[in-house]
Amino acid sequence: xxxxxxxxxxxxxxxxxxxxxxxxxxxxxxxxxxxxxxxxxxxxxxxxxxxxxxxxxxxxxxxxxxxxxxxxxxxxxxxxxxxxxxxxxxxxxxxxxxxxxxxxxxxxxxxxxxxxxxxxxxxxxxxxxxxxxxxxxxxxxxxxxxxxxxxxxxxxxxxxxxxxxxxxxxxxxxxxxxxxxxxxxxxxxxxxxxxxxxxxxxxxxxxxxxxxxxxxxxxxxxxxxxxxxxxxxxxxxxxxxxxxxxxxxxxxxxxxxxxxxxxxxxxxxxxxxxxxxxxxxxxxxxxxxxxxxxxxxxxxxxxxxxxxxxxxxxxxxxxxxxxxxxxxxxxxxxxxxxxxxxxxxxxxxxxxxxxxxxxxxxxxxxxxxxxxxxxxxxxxxxxxxxxxxxxxxxxxxxxxxxxxxxxxxxxxxxxxxxxxxxxxxxxxxxxxxxxxxxxxxxxxxxxxxxxxxxxxxxxxxxxxxxxxxxxxxxxxxxxxxxxxxxxxxxxxxxxxxxxxxxxxxxxxxxxxxxxxxxxxxxxxxxxxxxxxxxxxxxxxxxxxxxxxxxxxxxxxxxxxxxxxxxxxxxxxxxxxxxxxxxxxxxxxxxxxxxxxxxxxxxxxxxxxxxxxxxxxxxxxxxxxxxxxxxxxxxxxxxxxxxxxxxxxxxxxxxxxxxxxxxxxxxxxxxxxxxxxxxxxxxxxxxxxxxxxxxxxxxxxxxxxxxxxxxxxxxxxxxxxxxxxxxxxxxxxxxxx
DNA sequence: TCGGTTCAGAGTATT
DNA sequence: TCTGAACCGA
Numbered sequence: 024x025x026x027x028x029x030x031x032x033x034x035x036x037x038x039x040x041x042x043x044x045x046x047x048x049x050x051x052x053x054x055x056x057x058x059x060x061x062x063x064x065x066x067x068x069x070x071x072x073x074x075x076x077x078x079x080x081x082x083x084x085x086x087x088x089x090x091x092x093x094x095x096x097x098x099x100x101x102x103x104x105x106x107x108x109x110x111x112x113x114x115x116x117x118x119x120x121x122x123x124x125x126x127x128x129x130x131x132x133x134x135x136x137x138x139x140x141x142x143x144x145x146x147x148x149x150x151x152x153x154x155x156x157x158x159x160x161x162x163x164x165x166x167x168x169x170x171x172x173x174x175x176x177x178x179x180x181x182x183x184x185x186x187x188x189x190x191x192x193x194x195x196x197x198x199x200x201x202x203x204x205x206x207x208x209x210x211x212x213x214x215x216x217x218x219x220x221x222x223x224x225x226x227x228x229x230x231x232x233x234x235x236x237x238x239x240x241x242x243x244x245x246x247x248x249x250x251x252x253x254x255x256x257x258x259x260x261x262x263x264x265x266x267x268x269x270x271x272x273x274x275x276x277x278x279x280x281x282x283x284x285x286x287x288x289x290x291x292x293x294x295x296x297x298x299x300x301x302x303x304x305x306x307x308x309x310x311x312x313x314x315x316x317x318x319x320x321x322x323x324x325x326x327x328x329x330x331x332x333x334x335x336x337x338x339x340x341x342x343x344x345x346x347x348x349x350x351x352x353x354x355x356x357x358x359x360x361x362x363x364x365x366x367x368x369x370x371x372x373x374x375x376x377x378x379x380x381x382x383x384x385x386x387x388x389x390x391x392x393x394x395x396x397x398x399x400x401x402x403x404x405x406x407x408x409x410x411x412x413x414x415x416x417x418x419x420x421x422x423x424x425x426x427x428x429x430x431x432x433x434x435x436x437x438x439x440x441x442x443x444x445x446x447x448x449x450x451x452x453x454x455x456x457x458x459x460x461x462x463x464x465x466x467x468x469x470x471x472x473x474x475x476x477x478x479x480x481x482x483x484x485x486x487x488x489x490x491x492x493x494x495x496x497x498x499x500x501x502x503x504x505x506x507x508x509x510x511x512x513x514x515x516x517x518x519x520x521x522x523x524x525x526x527x528x529x530x531x532x533x534x535x536x537x538x539x540x541x542x543x544x545x546x547x548x549x550x551x552x553x554x555x556x557x558x559x560x561x562x563x564x565x566x567x568x569x570x571x572x573x574x575x576x577x578x579x580x581x582x583x584x585x586x587x588x589x590x591x592x593x594x595x596x597x598x599x600x601x602x603x604x605x606x607x608x609x610x611x612x613x614x615x616x617x618x619x620x621x622x623x624x625x626x627x628x629x630x631x632x633x634x635x636x637x638x639x640x641x642x643x644x645x646x647x648x649x650x651x652x653x654x655x656x657x658x659x660x661x662x663x664x665x666x667x668x669x670x671x672x673x674x675x676x677x678x679x680x681x682x683x684x685x686x687x688x689x690x691x692x693x694x695x696x697x698x699x700x701x702x703x704x705x706x707x708x709x710x711x712x713x714x715x716x717x718x719x720x721x722x723x724x725x726x727x728x729x730x731x732x733x734x735x736x737x738x739x740x741x742x743x744x745x746x747x748x749x750x751x752x753x754x755x756x757x758x759x
Numbered sequence: 760t761c762g763g764t765t766c767a768g769a770g771t772a773t774t
Numbered sequence: 775t776c777t778g779a780a781c782c783g784a
Contacts, residue, residue, distance in 0.1 A: 085773060113774045137774080210774045245773095278772060377770055382776085399772090436760075566774060586771050608770060624771080647769060648775035765781080 046292035053630035054305030076106030080235040116217035135565035172211035232259035243268030247279040307336025338668035351387035370594035376606040398583035403569030423457035435508035443469030493530035596632035602653035
């Protein structure tokens with residue numbers, strides 16, 4: 024049984040899968056079979072009876088990863104996966120808090136705020152307290168609150184020594200009080216509240232520590248401080264944490280991830296079992312050589328080198344375009360050639376550093392009639408009409424939810440204007456009650472409308488109390504007037520379709536079983552009731568916003584940011600916009616270890632490609648409405664020369680020009696130098712956009728020419744060396 | 760309450 | 775350049 028399970032694993036994978044029940048750190052390189060090791064480890068523990076399904080806790084960051092793990096396990100194991108806890112940090116914390124809501128100090132019907140809900144709750148709070156939102160932008164307050172929570176700090180524990188941040192701490196405290204009053208929790212709160220529950224409640228903690236003998240973590244390099252502490256707490260003294268991650272693919276520091284957790288884990292748990300998975304099953308040699316050479320420039324690494332038993336494969340192709348438009352034109356031609364050679368479009372990815380870069384590319388693809396899909400964008404549960412419907416459902420479940428109340432109290436319009444809301448908010452504040460509970464305090468016409476609104480909510484709650492979930496949703500979107508509202512709207516047809524889709528989603532949704540047992544198993548808490556289907560559905564909507572890629576359908580080219588590409592792989596990959604300031608991004612330079620994180624990002628991008636990799640950059644690019652002249656990214660220079668194939672002639676250090684292979688007519692056109700930006704701005708034989716070389720600063724691009732005669736100056740972008748203004752009479756500039 | 764105009768800002772993102 | 779948010783007049 025277990026033989027079949029282990030067949031085909033390489034030595035390192037086998038070693039990882041069959042490790043004894045001790046803390047283990049698996050450094051899994053890109054394409055090294057990470058998910059396979061993780062799932063096989065679980066299957067092996069169960070098949071060899073070292074663990075029962077109930078003893079397994081597996082944590083991921085995304086629902087997608089959790090689903091994939093569950094699916095693979097069901098295929099590997101004859102038993103069903105029901106007893107195991109496999110999910111995201113947030114999903115698992117939600118599950119724990121539902122089971123022990125009383126011990127956690129939460130109402131049974133607590134609702135989850137997504138980021139947008141959280142922001143509007145904060146805006147409301149600041150307004151109610153008369154805060155100048157110029158000085159304290161709601162976004163900053165949100166970041167402050169989330170940052171503190173992710174560090175495991177309550178408002179009382181945040182240390183500040185300046186008046187500005189002291190104020191922030193006050194807002195944090197007020198915000199938490201508001202959430203508590205309204206019975207809502209944000210994403211970070213799910214984790215922090217769960218962590219605090221386990222810290223404070225010894226019986227519950229012991230219960231789960233005794234249950235989960237094996238804690239497995241995916242993408243460990245992405246954990247934040249609080250998540251790591253949560254894991255430590257669950258592991259207790261005796262449980263085995265099996266952490267899988269890749270420090271070289273840590274690209275989420277900006278949202279709180281702490282790669283240092285890997286080294287901390289190794290030290291704090293005295294990990295004896297560090298296993299490196301370095302054999303790559305994805306890419307050909309030249310691609311891996313490029314990735315290895317690049318990442319070697321990072322100083323802070325645990326160290327790892329990818330290798331493949333496959334051949335070197337094709338060289339990495341490099342293309343220099345005159346402008347962003349020409350880069351896109353070249354890309355279109357190249358894609359056409361690939362497709363003509365029989366390559367499926369869905370196996371070709373176009374990657375870029377920032378979303379804004381997709382526009383030029385989309386434009387070119389659209390004109391060429393090449394089908395493409397852009398990842399990212401609005402997800403199902405984030406659509407306005409869906410959020411409106413969910414707000415009604417939330418009010419049915421919990422009338423104290425002021426965020427939901429304000430969202431739909433006058434949508435569809437029912438004559439409740441800003442003044443009425445103001446009066447209501449005042450009454451609520453004085454009475455220390457929710458908006459819904461203060462409705463009676465508003466007199467006049469507005470008050471009558473408010474009363475009618477509350478009656479609608481109350482009757483919906485009453486009448487749907489015993490209906491199946493889908494019927495509740497159906498009644499809500501009808502009785503609320505949402506459907507009628509969108510029927511009036513010229514462009515409402517799609518929104519009505521989405522609302523109907525919400526009914527389908529509700530019909531397909533079933534509450535996970537097991538909550539009640541979880542609670543019953545602990546001494547502290549009696550058996551908690553199963554959450555209502557509606558509560559379960561609302562959590563689901565908040566925790567899993569749905570697909571965020573354009574609709575499936577025809578075979579289409581894949582466009583996405585490098586971040587979005589993590590975890591994916593393609594036959595051919597284009598990494599575009601490889602220019603200083605863009606990739607590496609200029610903002611990253613101000614950050615601690617910013618450049619290293621950009622390099623890891625580039626490493627992730629390179630390792631997405633199986634067979635063919637293209638790198639491209641443009642001499643000029645339209646950015647924020649202005650033409651910017653950039654120079655090629657330093658990352659290109661960090662790649663092994665021998666594995667590259669330049670598709671355009673290349674300016675060489677010291678020597679003159681070296682000509683690479685011309686591709687075809689279209690390439691020559693695309694590579695040709697850009698028109699000077701304005702007029703014949705040529706001075707002393709120099710023009711804007713021209714590449715020059717300076718003895719000390721190296722290669723740069725002329726951004727501006729000013730003055731004349733002895734005062735003639737040139738502003739030159741030397742990339743890593745920065746932008747310098749040089750007197751032409753003094754500076755010795757070499758031109759190619 | 761809607762619709763047009765003006766203005767600032769523009770990095771990556773899951774739950 | 776383009777987008778989203780804020781603001782003002784009907």
